[in-house]
Amino acid sequence: MTEKKEDKFVQWILFATGISSILIIILIIVFIFSEGLPAMLSVGLFNFLFGMVWNPDNGIFGVFPMIIGTLLTTFIALLLAVPLSLCCSIFLAEIAPPNMRKLLKPTIQGLAGIPSVIYGFFGLVIIVPFMRIHFGGSGFSVLSASLILTVMILPTIISISEDALRSVPYEYNEASLALGATQWQTIKNVIFPAALSGIITAIILGMGRAIGETMAVIMVAGNVVQIPGSIFEPVRTLTSNIALEMGYATGIHYSALFATGIILLAVIIVLLLIANYINYKKRVTIGGGYL
Amino acid sequence: MNRIISPKNSQKIMKTIFWGSGIFTMFLLILVIGYILVNGLPVVNLNFIFGDPIDNGASGGIFPFIISTFYVTFVALVVATPLGVGGAVYLAEYAGENKLVKAIRFGSEILASIPSIVFGLFGFAFFVVYLNFGFSVLSGGLTLALMAMPTILRTAEVSIESVPKSYSEGSMALGASKWQTIYQVILPAAVPGIITGVILGMARAVEETAAILYTVGAALQAPVSIFDPARPLPLHLYTLATEGISMPNAYGTAAVLVILILIITIVTNTLVDRYTKKMMGR
Numbered sequence: 384m385t386e387k388k389e390d391k392f393v394q395w396i397l398f399a400t401g402i403s404s405i406l407i408i409i410l411i412i413v414f415i416f417s418e419g420l421p422a423m424l425s426v427g428l429f430n431f432l433f434g435m436v437w438n439p440d441n442g443i444f445g446v447f448p449m450i451i452g453t454l455l456t457t458f459i460a461l462l463l464a465v466p467l468s469l470c471c472s473i474f475l476a477e478i479a480p481p482n483m484r485k486l487l488k489p490t491i492q493g494l495a496g497i498p499s500v501i502y503g504f505f506g507l508v509i510i511v512p513f514m515r516i517h518f519g520g521s522g523f524s525v526l527s528a529s530l531i532l533t534v535m536i537l538p539t540i541i542s543i544s545e546d547a548l549r550s551v552p553y554e555y556n557e558a559s560l561a562l563g564a565t566q567w568q569t570i571k572n573v574i575f576p577a578a579l580s581g582i583i584t585a586i587i588l589g590m591g592r593a594i595g596e597t598m599a600v601i602m603v604a605g606n607v608v609q610i611p612g613s614i615f616e617p618v619r620t621l622t623s624n625i626a627l628e629m630g631y632a633t634g635i636h637y638s639a640l641f642a643t644g645i646i647l648l649a650v651i652i653v654l655l656l657i658a659n660y661i662n663y664k665k666r667v668t669i670g671g672g673y674l
Numbered sequence: 675m676n677r678i679i680s681p682k683n684s685q686k687i688m689k690t691i692f693w694g695s696g697i698f699t700m701f702l703l704i705l706v707i708g709y710i711l712v713n714g715l716p717v718v719n720l721n722f723i724f725g726d727p728i729d730n731g732a733s734g735g736i737f738p739f740i741i742s743t744f745y746v747t748f749v750a751l752v753v754a755t756p757l758g759v760g761g762a763v764y765l766a767e768y769a770g771e772n773k774l775v776k777a778i779r780f781g782s783e784i785l786a787s788i789p790s791i792v793f794g795l796f797g798f799a800f801f802v803v804y805l806n807f808g809f810s811v812l813s814g815g816l817t818l819a820l821m822a823m824p825t826i827l828r829t830a831e832v833s834i835e836s837v838p839k840s841y842s843e844g845s846m847a848l849g850a851s852k853w854q855t856i857y858q859v860i861l862p863a864a865v866p867g868i869i870t871g872v873i874l875g876m877a878r879a880v881e882e883t884a885a886i887l888y889t890v891g892a893a894l895q896a897p898v899s900i901f902d903p904a905r906p907l908p909l910h911l912y913t914l915a916t917e918g919i920s921m922p923n924a925y926g927t928a929a930v931l932v933i934l935i936l937i938i939t940i941v942t943n944t945l946v947d948r949y950t951k952k953m954m955g956r
Contacts, residue, residue, distance in 0.1 A: 386851045386854070387851070389851070389853060390851050390852055390853045393853045394768060394852075394853075396760065397760050397761075397763050397764040397767075397768060398764055398768070399760075400756065400757050400759075400760025400761045400764060401760070401761045401764030401765060401768075401769065401778055402774070402778060403757050403761060403823075404761060404778055404781040404782040404785055404823065404824065404827065405777055405778055405781040407781075407785060407820055407823075408781045408784055408785060410796075410800070411788070411792070411793075411796045411820075414796050414799045414800050414804075415792065415795060415796060415799070418795075418799050467695055467698065467699070470691055470692050470694075470695035470696075471692075471695045471696055471698075471699050473692055474692040474693065474695060474696040475696070477692075478689060478692050478693070479696060483696065486700065487696055487699065487700060489939070489943060490699060490700045490703045491699065492939060492943070493703045493707070493936075493939060494699070494702065494703050494706075496877055496881070496935050496938070496939050497703075497706060497707070497881075497932070497935065498880075498881030498882075498883065498908050498931060498935065499790075499881070499883060499884075500881075500883045500908040500909075500911050500912050500931075501706070501710060501881075501908075501911075501928055501931060501932060502706070503912070503915075504710075504911060504915050504924065504928050505706050505709065505710065507915055507916075508921075509709065534702055534706070537699060537702070541699070564681075565681045565682065565684075565685040566685055566689070567681070567684055567685040567688040567689070568681060568685075570688075588787070591787050592787075594789070595787070595788070595789025595790065595791075595792075596789070597789065597790060597791040597883075597884035598883045598884050598908075598912060601916075602912075602915065602916060622789055622791045622884070625791050625792075625794075625795060626791050626794070626884055626887055629794070629795070629798065629887070629888050630888065640795070641795055641799070644791070644792045644795045647789050647791075647792055648788065648792055651784070651787050651788055651789065652784060654787075655780070655783055655784060655787055659780070659783075
């Protein structure tokens with residue numbers, strides 16, 4: 384083969400590997416939809432999304448309690464994780480001395496690396512009994528799941544918002560301090576607002592992680608299909624629903640689980656689009672000279 | 675101006691809060707890992723690591739599950755590495771900034787964020803049923819490959835882009851073709867970064883449970899062929915813990931899994947450190 388031909392040949396192979404991620408996405412969407420649509424169509428989209436009863440034995444498939452379960456656990460996890468991780472990312476980006484950074488960076492990596500089944504196991508042996516003793520009930524609850532999710536989404540939010548805080552030009556910091564502002568005033572009034580779009584992206588991605596988490600939630604949430612009356616009652620999330628019933632589902636029930644997957648897929652894609660849009664807006668604003 | 679808290683005091687208070695949140699985060703990691711290791715390590719000995727399970731894992735060891743983990747992860751990496759690195763070379767060296775590249779980036783972003791159970795659904799429908807690979811190392815490994823691919827792609831792309839432009843200019847000036855330059859100059863310079871990416875992808879494959887729940891099966895023997903079913907460590911831990919088979923063995927399995935992940939993390943960090951130092955030295 385001549386060099387030129389070889390070059391062209393290699394370029395084609397690399398092109399093929401390059402577009403493989405697009406092809407895989409399309410393949411995933413096609414398969415999930417083709418398996419899930421029959422249930423969505425036969426139950427009806429509205430009845431599927433807003434139906435209150437999930438009873439596969441009688442062919443009733445409504446995922447509304449699971450949607451609430453996912454939203455509720457995610458919302459409480461964000462409520463706890465956002466303040467903690469924002470403080471932690473500000474600490475990392477602005478305040479921590481180098482030694483402390485050297486300790487904290489691997490810590491966050493470590494938190495991100497722990498398998499979700501380990502988090503679930505930890506929740507099962509520590510948090511669930513704690514809840515049972517102090518708040519009654521079985522201990523398998525919305526709050527147990529949220530607490531585990533909180534720890535799991537910390538590293539996502541911390542590392543992305545730290546990047547955002549660091550990318551604020553150092554001159555901003557200097558100018559503010561030179562005007563006599565304290566460090567906290569500078570962070571609050573200058574750095575934080577400048578990094579806001581990145582921080583929102585971080586929160587959205589953390590939210591995506593919480594919505595998509597399966598194993599840890601399954602092990603501590605109790606998995607009862609209901610709209611919980613309090614955060615101490617058990618719930619089932621969309622992801623758990625799939626994992627719990629895939630083992631024995633057939634026919635329309637099988638299809639309904641794929642339809643649950645369609646919801647998850649759609650939510651994640653929408654969240655990513657929002658995150659990308661915010662980043663895009665930010666570039667535009669900086670280019671336009673608003674900052 | 676009448677303030678309740680003076681700027682000086684609020685600075686002090688906030689600084690304390692920031693320090694507190696940093697230390698609390700460290701405490702969380704130590705709590706989780708420490709608890710698992712303290713309870714799990716007493717169970718872990720040579721018989722546990724190299725023994726076969728007895729009564730579904732109620733006693734005995736976890737050797738087949740360790741083999742399963744390595745086997746499935748190996749299959750995943752063999753598939754994901756060429757795809758990820760090839761894609762990274764394409765993005766970094768061939769593609770300009772056009773719509774297609776944006777689509778590829780967004781595609782790999784989606785791939786990186788899809789919930790693992792959705793991968794599990796797809797793996798079951800496509801690999802297990804449609805391609806008829808059955809519950810096997812192959813089905814599980816391929817499903818994990820899809821999850822590890824974006825991690826490898828992103829890390830490799832960054833490290834290829836960080837190879838100084840002067841390298842490829844020098845090579846091209848000597849008359850090398852584009853592919854010769856990439857193969858003999860750019861890729862060797864980017865290898866440590868690419869290895870880091872592969873290890874990160876490996877970590878993702880080792881820790882994953884939901885995606886293999888319905889693709890890899892649940893064998894108690896070590897898999898031999900890639901069409902054999904297997905049971906990687908996370909899946910074994912999940913079964914032990916939720917079916918209440920044996921708590922001591924669950925702790926032991928968890929400890930082995932945590933140690934495995936810790937080793938992977940430490941190796942990655944050492945590599946990155948050495949790589950950064952080397953690059954700074956030049």
